[in-house]
Amino acid sequence: MDMTQLRRQHDEISHTAHRLAQATADRTNPRSVGAIRWQLARQLMAHLALEDRILYPALQRAADDRTRTTAATLQTETGALAESFSRYMTAWSDDRVAREWADFCVETQAIIRALSERVDRENRTLYPLADKVDDSAPRIARAG
Template identity: 35%
Template sequence: MLGWGIVLIGRAVLSEEHRELDALAKRILVEIAGDGPSVELSSLRWRLNRVLTKHLALEDQLLYPILRANPVTASLAEQVLKEVGGTAATYTAYHAAWPIERIQEDWEAFRAATRDVMTLLRRRILREERDLFPRASWPGADGR
């Protein structure tokens, strides 16, 4: 059992946020294929920042400590954290490094940095959904 704190979040909420984040990442990747920044890109970046910062805080501060304390999920949680646990710090640095003025000045470098961050985000989502979440025992999942 994960713990009472996760009841407040729930796997369904985390998975829904994963779907939203993945969709935003895909749309951002489409936008950066263009010749320069667009209004849509700014909107997508704002939405990603809003959803991702809240989501990562929930996972990193509440979910992962519980998963790491559970003998069933501890080893896998540690492995996932080693692979993609720096997502929040990486994203925060990326977001701070790329204000709109800099994006306009160095579009190619922004595109490369964005591809790297979106790849990291999508890899974390995949690992959690495919490998980690199915091994956790979620409160309410068994009908109780």
């Protein structure tokens, strides 16, 4: 299991979330943020799909009970965050963003905080466990 792509995706998600946070920092000056929001949504969907397809199944097969338990807990939490993000994207059309800019900014800052905390937690907790699972996997010798 190569964690490079997942870590790169975390960096991209964090960068885009930061751009969105900057764009919504001024609650009095509406800005066009649709492209940034959809970029973040695409990045997040691709990342979650990769985690669900590769990372979580591998961690659920780990020999270490702590790894399996931590992965199961975080996977459940991820599902809740993904649902919150989906509701956020659905609730805020471009027209509504323009009409209710200040409220949009508040909700956007909250969702960005939740995403940032999640990325940080995965980087600190989940990915080191995945690295250990990866490091402990038997290596396949190449035929000479």
